[in-house]
Amino acid sequence: MAHFDPNAKPFSNKWMNERLGVDTLKRVLSTEYWIPKNINFLWAMGMVLAATFGVLLISGIFLLMYYVPTTKEAFDSVNYTIMSQVGYGWLWRHIHGVAASVVFLIIYIHMFTGIYYGSYKRGRELIWISGMFLFVAFSAEAFSGYMLPWGQMSYWAGMVITNLFSLGSLELNGLVEWIRGDYVPGQAFLSRFFMLHVLLMPLIIIGLIVLHFGTLRLPHVNNKDGEEFDFEAEAEKWKAGKRKESKVIPFNPVFLSKDVFVMGIYFIFFFYLVFYHFEFAMDPVNFDPADGLKTPPHIYPEWYFLWSYEILRPFSKNIGLIAFGFAQVIFFLLPFLDRSPNVAPANRRGPFKIWFWLLLIDMIGLTIMGKLPPVDPWSMFGTVFAYTFIALWIALPFITKMEKPVGGK
Amino acid sequence: MSNRRDFMGMALGGFAGLGALGALYAAKRTWDPLPSVKAGGFTTLDLSNVPENTLIVEKWRGKPILIIKVAKDDKAYKDKRLITVDGHKYMIVVGLCTHLGCIPDYFPEKHKFICPCHGGQFDAAGEVLKAPPPSPLVIPPFKIDGKKVVLGEEGPEYKKLKAAGLVA
Numbered sequence: 001m002a003h004f005d006p007n008a009k010p011f012s013n014k015w016m017n018e019r020l021g022v023d024t025l026k027r028v029l030s031t032e033y034w035i036p037k038n039i040n041f042l043w044a045m046g047m048v049l050a051a052t053f054g055v056l057l058i059s060g061i062f063l064l065m066y067y068v069p070t071t072k073e074a075f076d077s078v079n080y081t082i083m084s085q086v087g088y089g090w091l092w093r094h095i096h097g098v099a100a101s102v103v104f105l106i107i108y109i110h111m112f113t114g115i116y117y118g119s120y121k122r123g124r125e126l127i128w129i130s131g132m133f134l135f136v137a138f139s140a141e142a143f144s145g146y147m148l149p150w151g152q153m154s155y156w157a158g159m160v161i162t163n164l165f166s167l168g169s170l171e172l173n174g175l176v177e178w179i180r181g182d183y184v185p186g187q188a189f190l191s192r193f194f195m196l197h198v199l200l201m202p203l204i205i206i207g208l209i210v211l212h213f214g215t216l217r218l219p220h221v222n223n224k225d226g227e228e229f230d231f232e233a234e235a236e237k238w239k240a241g242k243r244k245e246s247k248v249i250p251f252n253p254v255f256l257s258k259d260v261f262v263m264g265i266y267f268i269f270f271f272y273l274v275f276y277h278f279e280f281a282m283d284p285v286n287f288d289p290a291d292g293l294k295t296p297p298h299i300y301p302e303w304y305f306l307w308s309y310e311i312l313r314p315f316s317k318n319i320g321l322i323a324f325g326f327a328q329v330i331f332f333l334l335p336f337l338d339r340s341p342n343v344a345p346a347n348r349r350g351p352f353k354i355w356f357w358l359l360l361i362d363m364i365g366l367t368i369m370g371k372l373p374p375v376d377p378w379s380m381f382g383t384v385f386a387y388t389f390i391a392l393w394i395a396l397p398f399i400t401k402m403e404k405p406v407g408g409k
Numbered sequence: 410m411s412n413r414r415d416f417m418g419m420a421l422g423g424f425a426g427l428g429a430l431g432a433l434y435a436a437k438r439t440w441d442p443l444p445s446v447k448a449g450g451f452t453t454l455d456l457s458n459v460p461e462n463t464l465i466v467e468k469w470r471g472k473p474i475l476i477i478k479v480a481k482d483d484k485a486y487k488d489k490r491l492i493t494v495d496g497h498k499y500m501i502v503v504g505l506c507t508h509l510g511c512i513p514d515y516f517p518e519k520h521k522f523i524c525p526c527h528g529g530q531f532d533a534a535g536e537v538l539k540a541p542p543p544s545p546l547v548i549p550p551f552k553i554d555g556k557k558v559v560l561g562e563e564g565p566e567y568k569k570l571k572a573a574g575l576v577a
Contacts, residue, residue, distance in 0.1 A: 156511065160526065163510040169543060178437075182446050184471035192440065293466055293473045295512035299526045313527050317508055317543040379528065 030252035034235050036223035037249055043221065044262035045110040050209065051263055052103045052270075059096040060198070062089075067148065069194035071187050074150035075289045094278040100142055101281040102270060104304035107135060115334070116356060118343040119222035125335040126215040132332045134208045137201060139305070144197035146302065150190060151286030156299050158185040158193075169318050184292055226343035298373050306370030307363045307389075313370070314383035323386060330393050337393065340400040348406050351399040355392060362388045451561040453554075454501070456494050462533070464515040466504065469549060469560045473504035473512055475522075479533050483520055488534035490548060490575050492566065495556045502535040502546035507577075513546075522546075547577045 008015040016022045035043075066086050068077040082089035111131070114120055120128035143161065147154045162179050166172045181188025220231055229247055237246035249255055273280070285296045301309050312324040330337075342349055346356040362385050369382035450470040459465055462483065465476040477500045479486050491498040504512050506524040513522035513531060521538060522531040530539035535546035552564030563571075 159505075160509045160511065177442055178440055181440060181442050182471065183442075183450075186446075186471060188442065188446070292471055293468060293512070295514075295525055297514075297525050299511060313541075316540045320541060375528065 030256075031250050032235065033217065033251040034231050034238075034248040035221055035251050035255040036227075036229075037247055038223040038225060038227065039221070040224060041262050042109070042113040044259045045106055045113060047256075047259040048263055048266050049103065049106050049110060051267075052099050052106060053205070053209070055095060055270075056099045056103065057202070059092040059099065062092040063096055064198060069148070069191055071150060071190055071290070074148060074190060078149040079287065091274075094274050094281075097281040098270065098273045098278050100145060101302065101304070102273065103138065104142070104302075106266075107138065108304070111135070111331075112360060114222075115359075116346045117222050117224065118226055118338075118345070118349075120335045121338060122228075122341070122343050123219035124215075124222065127212065127219065128335050129332060130208060130212040130215050134205065134212055135331075136328075137205045137208055141197060141201040141205060142302070142304070144193040144201060147185075147190060147193040148197060149286060150290045152288040152290055152294070152296050153283050153286040153299070155185055155290035155292065156295055157301060158189065160299060162189075164321065164324070167321065185290075222343065224345065226345065228343070300371055303367060303371070306368075307366035310366040310370035310382050311386045311389060314379060314386050323390065326390060326393075337396045338400045339397050340403040342403060342406050344406050350403055352403060355396065355399060358388070359392050362392065451559060454558045454560065455556065456497070456499060456558060457556045459499070462517050462520070464517070469503075474549065474560065475502050475504035475513075475515070475535075475546070476500065477515070477533050483533050488532075488536060489573070490534050490536070490545065490570070492548075492551070492553070492558070492570075494553055494558060499558075500534050501548065501551060501558065501560075503549050504546070506542055507537075507544045507546065508542040544577055548575070 002018065004018050005014060008018065013023070017024075063082060066077060066082050066089065068074055068081075078093070082093055084090075114128060114131070143157070147158050158180075162176050162185070165179055166176045177183060180186070181192060231248060234246050234248040237243075238248060238250070283302075288296075300306065308324060308327045311327045312320045314320070315323055338352075340349065340352070346353045365385040366382065366389065369378055369385060372378040372382075452467060452469040452474070454467055454474075454476065456476070456478070459476065459478045461478045461480045463477070467474040467476065479488075479491055479498045479500055486498060490500070492501050493499075506513050506526065506529055508524065508527055508529050511524050511526035513524040513529070515522050520533045522533075522535075524530070524542070527541050528539065529537070529542040531542070531546055532538055535548075537543075537545055548567070548570060549560050550563045551567050552559045552562040553566055
């Protein structure tokens with residue numbers, strides 16, 4: 001039985017500690033959660049993402065108050081009611097649209113930082129895997145949200161993406177109709193994607209964020225040299241006042257103050273986009289109401305899905321689907337496909353350095369080709385990039401197996 | 410003691426498992442298309458005034474239906490998938506590309522369809538001219554009734570095409 005001091009003042013520090021262990025909680029989660037000193041601004045992307053998710057949640061709550069999830073009214077509730085009737089409705093919409101786009105930019109930076117510094121192995125596998133689940137959950141959240149304004153791009157993206165579930169020659173049309181609740185995207189489809197977007201997917205995302213933070217706590221974050229050191233010993237140095245000697249800093253307030261600085265810069269850029277360049281996140285095609293009898297001349301997804309869409313495009317239906325499926329799952333396997341024990345920045349890892357930059361360039365190439373219409377020479381370049389993507393991942397275990405060991409620093 | 414505890418555990422697990430299965434089935438059924446959606450949807454097409462080699466678009470179960478009265482000089486005129494109504498040959502297909510469901514555009518001067526999404530091509534009988542679509546445009550269930558065609562009902566001509574494996 002715990003001891004409760006009858007004289008402790010209600011809600012005083014002592015009173016709270018006896019009931020909720022607030023000091024222990026604060027120590028474990030913030031003031032004695034140690035972060036290496038040897039990092040750069042790229043280590044702030046996690047908190048930038050968390051903050052952007054917060055912005056999406058808040059702007060979403062305000063949009064939800066006037067959005068009407070019916071096929072007849074959805075388009076007008078967004079483009080007329082929210083945009084021109086609701087006071088500052090335009091602000092929430094532009095924040096929501098820009099944040100949905102920018103969050104993927106930061107996710108990609110966050111991912112490629114992890115790949116570059118090898119922050120997905122030697123105890124950090126679960127950080128990578130939970131992060132990939134977050135990527136999938138954010139993709140589902142983005143896609144379901146894109147359905148809601150019920151414009152032409154919403155409708156046709158909904159049509160094309162749900163058709164993927166017929167799984168090519170397996171012809172699972174029953175499954176596609178089950179997902180839609182109709183033969184074509186209609187009211188049932190809009191209602192269920194509305195539910196997914198405002199309830200189920202956000203719940204899953206919040207759960208995954210907690211898991212992602214949890215997987216980080218024991219292995220700690222990586223550093224610029226992939227150096228492995230004794231966090232306990234370094235923490236003791238810090239606590240003993242030898243702050244210069246210590247290789248670590250506490251998460252709160254030291255690391256967080258650096259984070260907040262990076263976030264400050266990020267939000268200047270973010271609100272510049274919201275106020276002056278929101279149109280990049282608002283496809284003009286989606287300002288035509290959904291019409292099941294008219295396909296837009298060129299259907300393309302938002303920029304962050306273009307690379308995987310382009311992998312689908314150059315092949316025949318079944319092979320295309322297999323290639324697409326490959327692209328969706330292969331990143332999950334990164335910790336196991338990288339056979340090298342080295343945790344070091346890519347530029348010290350020989351052939352892996354070339355692999356890293358090729359992958360990045362290839363995915364940028366796929367993204368650009370995915371936006372261009374499917375005619376030569378673009379479709380030819382797209383095909384080359386798609387094959388390169390697959391070849392790079394097949395080559396990864398071999399080139400990392402041959403990699404020479406490199407010391408931390 | 411442990412036997413009794415095991416029994417309780419198994420009983421709890423069993424009932425919880427049954428409940429979970431039931432809930433899953435209910436969830437699956439909730440996502441099924443409603444009876445009104447499934448029952449609705451017969452469209453009657455009147456083909457008496459259709460001009461040659463011109464695309465006509467109708468709607469059946471929310472999907473576009475593409476109709477072309479195929480001209481005699483068209484390469485596709487002899488295609489077995491064409492439907493003869495009142496002495497004229499028609500292509501009647503669901504206008505969704507069999508690749509991923511975009512609506513292909515018709516170019517009458519070229520006598521072919523080109524899909525705007527991934528560049529697939531079909532001729533005036535709905536046969537594939539260029540990948541990625543894996544199969545011809547789908548012929549919906551139909552019944553010929555004089556100069557009219559009822560979509561959603563399987564008439565003898567449709568059954569014949571289906572038996573020959575030509576509808577999809």
